[in-house]
Amino acid sequence: MAQQIRAEAIKAGANPAQLNAVNDLALLSLHNSTTCEITCLTLPVPLNSKTGVSMYTDDKGRSKGLETNVRASSLARRCGNSEADIKGDAFVSRYIDDEEGDVWVRLDFTEGQVSRDTTWTEVGKGRGGSLSNVMQGGGGAVDMGKAGGQHKPAEVKEGDGYVWTENPEEVEIRWQVGPDLKGRDVKVKFRARELRVEAGGEVKASGELGGAVVIDECTWCIEGEELVVTLGKREGGNMWGVAVK
Numbered sequence: 001m002a003q004q005i006r007a008e009a010i011k012a013g014a015n016p017a018q019l020n021a022v023n024d025l026a027l028l029s030l031h032n033s034t035t036c037e038i039t040c041l042t043l044p045v046p047l048n049s050k051t052g053v054s055m056y057t058d059d060k061g062r063s064k065g066l067e068t069n070v071r072a073s074s075l076a077r078r079c080g081n082s083e084a085d086i087k088g089d090a091f092v093s094r095y096i097d098d099e100e101g102d103v104w105v106r107l108d109f110t111e112g113q114v115s116r117d118t119t120w121t122e123v124g125k126g127r128g129g130s131l132s133n134v135m136q137g138g139g140g141a142v143d144m145g146k147a148g149g150q151h152k153p154a155e156v157k158e159g160d161g162y163v164w165t166e167n168p169e170e171v172e173i174r175w176q177v178g179p180d181l182k183g184r185d186v187k188v189k190f191r192a193r194e195l196r197v198e199a200g201g202e203v204k205a206s207g208e209l210g211g212a213v214v215i216d217e218c219t220w221c222i223e224g225e226e227l228v229v230t231l232g233k234r235e236g237g238n239m240w241g242v243a244v245k
Contacts, residue, residue, distance in 0.1 A: 061087025
C-alpha cells in the first residue's frame with residue numbers, strides 16, 4: 001500500500017527523494033489522516049461586497065485513486081483555476097470576510113447560485129490560490145483531552161437562554177430552537193470580541209464575548225432541535241468563565 005501511495009504521489013508531481021525519506025508507517029498514517037484542501041474560488045474584494053467562495057476537497061484524492069469530479073473541476077476552472085482536476089467529493093461555501101469591519105459570516109449558497117448564476121465567478125477570481133487546512137470530519141466532535149491524559153467531560157453551564165461549554169481551545173453555545181427552524185432562518189455575525197445570533201426572527205444573543213476569537217474558526221449549525229455556535233478562541237488555554245456578557 002505504501003509503495004502505491006508513493007507511486008501515485010510521484011505521478012502527481014511529488015519529490016521522489018523526499019517521499020522515500022518517509023518510512024512506510026508514517027506515510028500510511030499521513031495518507032489516512034482526515035485533512036481537507038481549501039481552494040479559493042473567489043476572493044472577498046470590494047467589487048463583490050467582500051463576498052468570497054471556497055471549495056473543500058480531499059487533499060489526498062489523487063494518491064487515493066479517487067475519480068475526477070467533473071462538475072467540481074469545471075466550476076474551479078470557471079473561477080480561474082485553469083488546470084483544476086478535482087478528485088473525489090467536493091463542496092463549496094460562501095461567506096463575507098471584511099477585515100476592516102471585523103466581520104466574518106457564512107451565507108446561504110443555493111444550488112441555483114452555484115450552477116446557473118455565473119456572475120459570482122467573475123469578480124475576485126481565486127486564480128488557483130489554496131490553503132491546506134487540517135479539518136475534523138463532519139458532524140459533532142468529542143474532545144478526548146491531551147494525549148496520555150485522562151479525559152474530563154466539559155461542565156455544562158447556563159447562560160441567558162442557552163447552555164454552553166468550553167475547553168482551552170473553543171467555546172460551544174447551544175439554544176433550543178424546535179424542529180422547524182431552517183438554515184435560511186438563522187443569521188450569525190462573528191466579530192473578534194462580539195457575537196450576534198438571530199433565529200426565526202428572534203435575537204438569541206447580542207453582545208461582548210468572554211474573550212477574543214479567531215473569526216475563521218467560528219461556525220454554526222443546526223443539530224436536531226438545537227442551534228449550535230462554536231467559537232475558536234484566539235488565545236488558547238485561557239478560560240473565559242462567561243460566553244456572552
